[in-house]
Amino acid sequence: MEDPNSESRLPPGMSLNIYFSRDEQFGQLKMLDFLAYVIKSIFTFLVPKFKARWYGIREFDSFQDTLNLYGGGIKLPQGPSLDITIPFQILKTILRTDDEGYFKFPTPQIIEEDKTAWRTDEEFAREMLARLNLVIICCLQEFPLASNLDPKVYGNQNSSITRDHIKNNPDGLTVEEAIENNMLFILDHHDALMSYATRTLIFLQSDGTLKPLAIELSLPYPQVDQFGAISKVYTPSEHGVESFIWQLAKAYIAVNDFGYHQLISHWLNTHAVIEPFMIATNRQLSVFHPIYKLLDPGFCNTRNINALTRQNPD
Known part of the structure; x- marks a missing residue:
């Protein structure tokens, strides 16, 4: 049985059409950036899946396989010719001309400087x-x-x-x-x-x-x-062997810390908690009120992000 007091998810394809007043919706650049990273995430997820399916590769053979998720890709030329060659803004966002490359995420700065720095206890x-x-x-x-x-x-x-x-x-x-x-x-x-x-x-x-x-x-x-x-x-x-076990133990710490941050610190204690205050502020305070002016920059895009998160919590 379904809980009548709970929210239900929208069908695929409709989650981007949740109604908000215009001033609470993603701006064009924000939406394009959001969609571009969604597409990049899907691409980096599907490629390993295809390899696992057709080549039987179900795990990383080396740390280089992890590094291959970042940077590299197909580099595109820089300059005004890009505006003519790629006319659509979302494609320009996906096909970046900076260090991200084609369908790649930006290389973390630490790894970019030293690929083994993360192994030290001091850096950890x-x-x-x-x-x-x-x-x-x-x-x-x-x-x-x-x-x-x-x-x-x-x-x-x-x-x-x-x-x-x-x-x-x-x-x-x-x-x-x-x-x-x-x-x-x-x-x-x-x-x-x-x-x-x-x-x-x-x-x-x-x-x-x-x-x-x-x-x-x-x-x-x-x-x-x-x-x-x-x-x-x-x-x-x-x-x-103990040094490798110690590295794995530190990896569990990093994974737990990231998961706790995303679910509890970031989503629950920030986005979810602040949403009732956003609704109350919009209902009760004039846009000319000093407190409204103070809070408004922090509220930017938050309700839209919350709605998308509830539709796709994973």
């Missing part, structure tokens, strides 16, 4: 602060780390990170000394995401940079939440 920690989701990084207040989940429902979800895992911090401080001096931080996705639930313990070094000390990955017990979590802790390593 720096990108934590450079990302949009840095506000959930907290100063550690207690140790061992505790979960806020109800143990009667979810069992023991407290952290498995011990003092032995972080005794080799760069400054030789004890856990208590590091906490007292506000030098230990935690990026905790454990209670929000399963599986893999992640906790990352970060140390503020004397030179002002951050360094990950330990990563905890957790899985729920199969079919029985009350038994708690199956957890394993990983520490930095630069040699042998």
Whole structure:
């Protein structure tokens, strides 16, 4: 049975025709840019699918396969002749003449400068602060780390990170000394995401940079939440198999952080929360009101984006 109080999705092809007043609709350039990136996303999704179907290639063989999603492509000539050769604006957006290339996404700046920089712990920690989701990084207040989940429902979800895992911090401080001096931080996705639930313990070094000390990955017990979590802790390593396992652990952190940002921080706590205030502002305040003038730039395109997101949440 369907919930009569829930929204229903529009048929394919109609999601771009949701009614909004003219001042809340995408402008021409915004719509063209949006459609161009949709087409690029579809293209980069379909090509691997065709390869998997016809050539049996179902996974990346090397990191170069990932890099091939960015940059490169078919480069187009620059200059006024492009306006004559490609008359439609949306095709100009798709067939970019900058570094993106034909049906390609722009190469991330870090990889563009150094294709291996992402592997270092220093860069991993720096990108934590450079990302949009840095506000959930907290100063550690207690140790061992505790979960806020109800143990009667979810069992023991407290952290498995011990003092032995972080005794080799760069400054030789004890856990208590590091906490007292506000030098230990935690990026905790454990209670929000399963599986893999992640906790990352970060140390503020004397030179002002951050360094990950330990990563905890957790899985729920199969079919029985009350038994708690199956957890394993990983520490930095630069040699042998352990170094590759450490890189994979950091990859789980990045994936969880991105997912949390997109779904919770960005969509729920920003776009979805602000929409009622947008509607109330448009209904209750004059466009000449100072508060309206202050809020209006931040509301630009938001309702249109929200409508498209609800139709295509994936």
